[in-house]
Amino acid sequence: MKLSLSEDQSQILDFVDTLTKPFASVPMHDVSLALSSDALDAELVEGGFLDVMAEEELGPVTAALVVERLARLPFAVEAAASALVRHAVDPELPRPLCLVEEGRLRKPVRFLKEGATVLVVGASGVRSFTASAEMIRPAQEDTLYAYPVAFLTELPDALTSHDVEAAEILRCWRLALAAEASGLLAAALQSVVTYTSERKQFGRPLATFQGLRHRLAEDQVMTNSVYWLAMRAAGTGDQGDAALAALHAQEAAKRVCYDYHQFLGGMGMTLEHPLHLWTYRLKLLTAELGGRGAQALAAADALWE
Amino acid sequence: MEFDWTEDQQAFRQTIRDFLGANLPDDWENFSEHGPASPALTAFAREFCVKLAEAGLLFPHWPREMGGEGLGPWEQQILSEEMWIAGEPRGGQYMNVNWIGPTLERYGSDEQKARYLAPITRGESLWCQGFSEPDAGSDLASLRTRAVFTEGNYVINGQKIWTSYAGLADTCFLLTRTSDDRKKGITIFLVPMDTPGITVRQIPSLIGEGDIHEVFFDDVTVPESARFGDEGQAWEIIAYSLRNERLGIPRFVLARAALDRAVAMLKQAGDFGGEAVRIEAARCAALCEAAGTANYAVVQKRVDGLSIGAESSSARYATVMAERAVCEFVVEFVPEALAGAAPYLKMHHQRGIVAGVAAGSAEIQLNIIASEVLELPREPR
Numbered sequence A: 001m002k003l004s005l006s007e008d009q010s011q012i013l014d015f016v017d018t019l020t021k022p023f024a025s026v027p028m029h030d031v032s033l034a035l036s037s038d039a040l041d042a043e044l045v046e047g048g049f050l051d052v053m054a055e056e057e058l059g060p061v062t063a064a065l066v067v068e069r070l071a072r073l074p075f076a077v078e079a080a081a082s083a084l085v086r087h088a089v090d091p092e093l094p095r096p097l098c099l100v101e102e103g104r105l106r107k108p109v110r111f112l113k114e115g116a117t118v119l120v121v122g123a124s125g126v127r128s129f130t131a132s133a134e135m136i137r138p139a140q141e142d143t144l145y146a147y148p149v150a151f152l153t154e155l156p157d158a159l160t161s162h163d164v165e166a167a168e169i170l171r172c173w174r175l176a177l178a179a180e181a182s183g184l185l186a187a188a189l190q191s192v193v194t195y196t197s198e199r200k201q202f203g204r205p206l207a208t209f210q211g212l213r214h215r216l217a218e219d220q221v222m223t224n225s226v227y228w229l230a231m232r233a234a235g236t237g238d239q240g241d242a243a244l245a246a247l248h249a250q251e252a253a254k255r256v257c258y259d260y261h262q263f264l265g266g267m268g269m270t271l272e273h274p275l276h277l278w279t280y281r282l283k284l285l286t287a288e289l290g291g292r293g294a295q296a297l298a299a300a301d302a303l304w305e
Numbered sequence B: 001m002e003f004d005w006t007e008d009q010q011a012f013r014q015t016i017r018d019f020l021g022a023n024l025p026d027d028w029e030n031f032s033e034h035g036p037a038s039p040a041l042t043a044f045a046r047e048f049c050v051k052l053a054e055a056g057l058l059f060p061h062w063p064r065e066m067g068g069e070g071l072g073p074w075e076q077q078i079l080s081e082e083m084w085i086a087g088e089p090r091g092g093q094y095m096n097v098n099w100i101g102p103t104l105e106r107y108g109s110d111e112q113k114a115r116y117l118a119p120i121t122r123g124e125s126l127w128c129q130g131f132s133e134p135d136a137g138s139d140l141a142s143l144r145t146r147a148v149f150t151e152g153n154y155v156i157n158g159q160k161i162w163t164s165y166a167g168l169a170d171t172c173f174l175l176t177r178t179s180d181d182r183k184k185g186i187t188i189f190l191v192p193m194d195t196p197g198i199t200v201r202q203i204p205s206l207i208g209e210g211d212i213h214e215v216f217f218d219d220v221t222v223p224e225s226a227r228f229g230d231e232g233q234a235w236e237i238i239a240y241s242l243r244n245e246r247l248g249i250p251r252f253v254l255a256r257a258a259l260d261r262a263v264a265m266l267k268q269a270g271d272f273g274g275e276a277v278r279i280e281a282a283r284c285a286a287l288c289e290a291a292g293t294a295n296y297a298v299v300q301k302r303v304d305g306l307s308i309g310a311e312s313s314s315a316r317y318a319t320v321m322a323e324r325a326v327c328e329f330v331v332e333f334v335p336e337a338l339a340g341a342a343p344y345l346k347m348h349h350q351r352g353i354v355a356g357v358a359a360g361s362a363e364i365q366l367n368i369i370a371s372e373v374l375e376l377p378r379e380p381r
Helices: A007-023 A038-046 A049-054 A059-071 A080-084 A166-198 A210-236 A239-263 A265-269 A275-286 A288-304 B007-023 B028-034 B039-054 B073-085 B093-107 B110-122 B234-244 B251-268 B275-303 B311-333 B335-339 B343-354 B362-373
Strands: A097-101 A117-122 A125-130 A136-138 A149-152 A160-162 B127-130 B146-150 B153-161 B171-177 B186-192 B198-202 B213-223
Touching: A007 A038, A007 A049, A007 A059, A038 A049, A049 A059, A049 A080, A059 A080, A059 A166, A059 A210, A080 A097, A080 A166, A097 A288, A117 A166, A125 A166, A166 A210, A166 A239, A166 A275, A166 A288, A210 A239, A210 B275, A210 B311, A210 B362, A239 A265, A239 A275, A239 A288, A239 B275, A275 A288, A288 B251, A288 B275, B007 B039, B007 B073, B028 B039, B028 B343, B039 B110, B073 B093, B073 B251, B073 B275, B093 B110, B093 B127, B093 B234, B127 B213, B146 B171, B153 B171, B153 B186, B186 B213, B186 B234, B251 B275, B251 B311, B251 B343, B275 B311, B311 B335, B311 B343, B311 B362, B335 B343
Parallel strands: A097 A117, B127 B171
Antiparallel strands: A117 A125, A125 A160, A136 A149, B146 B153, B153 B213, B171 B186, B198 B213
């Protein structure tokens, strides 16, 4: 048992922080619903940050740490699937990597665009294809989710089958979900802490009122434990741990998002404040893999059957 | 980061399990339902802890200069987990080895060390903690039990409440007021419980026989040598003690064990097939494991020699969430457990009730998280 970062891990997170510094705040006057950056994506690829899983001395915990850190940025970047799922399928799969549950084509797909790899996971196994323009229907322009999303209109006739168990890919997916949610939760909490510490009503900062303090403290407890469960799921590679981590992450998201916008009052309804960039990503993550109930059932199977 | 126990740690855990297997009676699960502070368990613990001491398992985490094995915080954690999951056969003596012993070593006079440390190391003594008062619970610094220095002795008057183990303890680690300064006016005394003027009344409770008490001090006279540290040094000493006991009892392991036990009962009864029960059980497991990892993150800081701050409050609150969830799960899905069908689950439930109240309430933990982890501006006083 060793829960502190290794030297390699600290160093890589320092590199990530340095590289992402220009992307750590929202550009002035950018009030778009979603925020993404091809430049950031390119730099992450170039620096090899999405491939740390493949490095023997780094592995899945370091990959999860990188995903967590990147998710704190206001810019959405397709890191979780690439860093934590792709290597279990085929490290050479072109990015972005879009994860789709078999039989659930009605759901919006994160990062879907022409040329993206779509990985379809379900009863038929693990299959992939490259998305072409005619398979993609853009989402409504002012969709609320702060990721770039689009819809798949159809699957191609032929998909590439991968020789890997669907259960193993679901495990990696749950881990990816938890690691990403962990960073989103941390960033959302920090932004609300900052706002409520500065905003004054009745002559004192909002954060001095116990009605908010206790709820924010509970949110910290959830956020902290989502982080640790995600890292543990990465470290043990266990099905049950991954399901518990994803479950706890979706539970936490459900619990905090409404509160956070509430605490910001009117500002929580605007695009001027970046809170929605993290909370509406979290909301979409709560819809992944069948939601909390499905994660809980998967965990129950792994733990008690 | 590594999430597996080392081979040595696994072997250490197995050693403790073997010891428990060999030294707990066959009807132990019914027996442990009596509660850690009950007369029956206290009497058992007096024999059990002597054997534990002989096997080198009473205080292996103490430094060698104190007679321990110098094992680290992980081993202390493993020892605490295995004892608590077994129903805490050490009774109240867990306090001796977790914080009273180390605090005596650090702040005690030579006379106090000679008098009190040896019985602790032999597994023979039981302490109680005279902290809370009727008007000083979460606001501990407002305590009013007064010690007045008169003719070479201290005369103590006042009342304590919620005092665990008081009915059978040998010695009280007692907080008193020696001056009006809120925190710097508090002084510790080590008071033998058979000193004239001490009256103990048991409080009937949900949490088991003999667990909580009122303790009255009427002109209790102790020599100056009973004072622990200097006058007014109590707050500093307690802060040190709490550093040894920040995480407190590893309740999350018992919560998880109780959950697994409840699920096993449900499976046996053919009642674990529905989605509702499986979803709730998994939610409980997530909260237990969440609390576990949050606690381990704090243990890691101890291992690394870092000072432990408010993150231990976050781990404590996570533990309260887990305890509450499992207690509610058992009541909702295995209600017969609390009516005699499952002593282990009733034992867990009774101990779970305490989680958000004892050793700093859940709300106080939230206050600490708000101020010291999130660094929110303080509430006006």
